[in-house]
Amino acid sequence: MDQVVTFLQALLDQTGAAHFSVGNLVMIVVGTTMIYLAISRHYEPLLLVGIGFACIVANVPGPPDDVPGGPAISALLYAVKEGGLFHYAYEGVAKLIIPPLIFLGVGAMTDFGPMIANPKLVILGAGAHLGIFVALILAKLVGFSLAEAGAIGIIGGADGPMAIFVTVKLAPHLLGPISVAAYSYMALMPMIQPPVMRLLTTPEERQIPMAQARKVTKREKIAFPLVIAIIVNLFFPPVAPLITMLMLGNLLKEVGVTDRLAKTAAGGLMNVIIIILTVAIGSTMAADRFLTWQTLEIVVLGLIAFVFGTGSGVVTAKIMNAFLKTPINPLIGSAGIASVPIAARVSHIVAYQENPNNLLIYHAMGPNLAGVFGTAISGGILLALLGVG
Amino acid sequence: MSAIVPDTLEGALILSLIDFFLSFVVISFIGFVLAGFPWLNRVFERRSPGAEPLRAGRAASPAKLAAQSEIPPEDVAAISAVLAMVVGDHRILHIESHQRGGDWSVAGRLAHHQSHTTVRTPKH
Numbered sequence: 001m002d003q004v005v006t007f008l009q010a011l012l013d014q015t016g017a018a019h020f021s022v023g024n025l026v027m028i029v030v031g032t033t034m035i036y037l038a039i040s041r042h043y044e045p046l047l048l049v050g051i052g053f054a055c056i057v058a059n060v061p062g063p064p065d066d067v068p069g070g071p072a073i074s075a076l077l078y079a080v081k082e083g084g085l086f087h088y089a090y091e092g093v094a095k096l097i098i099p100p101l102i103f104l105g106v107g108a109m110t111d112f113g114p115m116i117a118n119p120k121l122v123i124l125g126a127g128a129h130l131g132i133f134v135a136l137i138l139a140k141l142v143g144f145s146l147a148e149a150g151a152i153g154i155i156g157g158a159d160g161p162m163a164i165f166v167t168v169k170l171a172p173h174l175l176g177p178i179s180v181a182a183y184s185y186m187a188l189m190p191m192i193q194p195p196v197m198r199l200l201t202t203p204e205e206r207q208i209p210m211a212q213a214r215k216v217t218k219r220e221k222i223a224f225p226l227v228i229a230i231i232v233n234l235f236f237p238p239v240a241p242l243i244t245m246l247m248l249g250n251l252l253k254e255v256g257v258t259d260r261l262a263k264t265a266a267g268g269l270m271n272v273i274i275i276i277l278t279v280a281i282g283s284t285m286a287a288d289r290f291l292t293w294q295t296l297e298i299v300v301l302g303l304i305a306f307v308f309g310t311g312s313g314v315v316t317a318k319i320m321n322a323f324l325k326t327p328i329n330p331l332i333g334s335a336g337i338a339s340v341p342i343a344a345r346v347s348h349i350v351a352y353q354e355n356p357n358n359l360l361i362y363h364a365m366g367p368n369l370a371g372v373f374g375t376a377i378s379g380g381i382l383l384a385l386l387g388v389g
Numbered sequence: 390m391s392a393i394v395p396d397t398l399e400g401a402l403i404l405s406l407i408d409f410f411l412s413f414v415v416i417s418f419i420g421f422v423l424a425g426f427p428w429l430n431r432v433f434e435r436r437s438p439g440a441e442p443l444r445a446g447r448a449a450s451p452a453k454l455a456a457q458s459e460i461p462p463e464d465v466a467a468i469s470a471v472l473a474m475v476v477g478d479h480r481i482l483h484i485e486s487h488q489r490g491g492d493w494s495v496a497g498r499l500a501h502h503q504s505h506t507t508v509r510t511p512k513h
Contacts, residue, residue, distance in 0.1 A: 119423035126416040133405035140401035381408045
């Protein structure tokens with residue numbers, strides 16, 4: 001009889017069931033919630049479905065690792081091991097191959113016309129980044145090193161590829177929790193931003209109409225990526241790979257003679273990159289690595305960064321109104337946090353709820369696009385001052 | 390390359406202040422450059438004979454419009470005919486592809502979209 005029990009026990013040990021923990025259950029709930037929010041609330045489904053699925057599968061334990069008596073790892077994590085498909089997916093993130101390719105696709109999809117049409121609104125792209133520095137200082141206060149604090153702070157830039165880029169350079173060991181926090185909060189911006197925006201504005205301010213912006217010519221749209229690429233490469237070499245690819249993608253879109261390349265960058269290539277990126281990020285969410293006190297601190301600091309970034313954007317817009325002849329709607333200030341086009345959509349929706357005749361989406365896209373450059377500038381200065389070229 | 394800022398709380402404060410301030414300076418510089426873009430348009434329009442604006446009071450011929458705007462002559466003729474039917478005596482100043490000058494058509498679509506909203510007046 002003892003022999004039978006021993007035999008069954010050995011058999012059970014070869015399955016994942018024997019290694020299932022409460023932490024795995026918690027992370028499966030987290031992954032399921034992500035997929036629920038993507039499907040039922042349409043919160044960035046392109047990101048959350050992949051991250052949520054990979055999170056769930058990464059927390060279903062498989063047999064023990066190659067080492068006898070070693071930790072149980074999921075089938076997905078087997079694939080992440082050296083030589084596996086997702087190992088190379090993760091390497092693409094860690095080796096900074098994927099973030100520039102994402103920016104190439106984003107550039108090929110984006111019309112920078114709203115930013116060119118109303119240059120004074122680009123100030124909001126800097127104003128909405130106070131969250132980066134609040135989170136940085138708080139992270140230092142709770143015991144992170146300055147490099148780690150800088151990487152945590154950049155979550156407040158609400159720019160996933162930039163957060164990955166800066167984290168790999170400053171604190172690569174925090175890549176998992178920081179990228180998860182950045183992408184999760186970006187997806188949850190429709191829940192995080194509106195209460196802050198309403199708290200800092202009056203109903204009258206939320207109804208301020210904005211005049212139609214001037215028409216931007218094709219000539220300007222072609223000049224824009226060239227000029228910005230020169231400025232960024234000249235003054236911010238640490239983040240030049242990202243912005244250069246963003247501008248290349250945009251140039252392919254605007255010149256009108258490279259439609260095939262622009263469509264590939266914005267379509268097929270971008271979709272492949274999203275699949276690889278989301279699975280690579282989700283696969284880092286195994287309970288034993290993710291459910292730590294440090295991760296919890298990063299997640300809380302990331303939320304603080306988003307809240308302060310949203311608030312500082314709105315306040316910057318209100319300060320600008322004190323100097324402008326024609327006031328701007330302060331709700332577009334929160335769009336300066338980047339995260340194109342989620343933050344602009346949130347500004348538009350909050351204004352629309354206040355007054356259905358006030359459509360802010362075009363105006364909010366200006367600071368929203370400027371926010372991408374604001375995050376790049378902040379990240380570039382961080383890397384330069386922290387001695388990372 | 391070594392860190393310029395010390396790894397202390399004071400260092401974090403200094404880093405934040407410098408970074409936040411410089412972000413404003415640089416983004417303002419980008420805004421300043423963008424504010425110069427309309428000037429770029431004016432310079433190129435002056436140099437480009439094809440973009441010479443039509444003089445007031447003189448109607449452009451469909452052939453000239455077609456040559457200027459790279460729109461097929463038959464399209465210009467069709468647009469002229471439709472305009473003559475709808476608005477009577479007219480002159481066309483400028484025709485361009487709808488993808489290039491989308492502002493007015495976007496405004497039209499937004500107005501149409503708003504006409505379907507259930508609440509038409511602002512809440513007070």
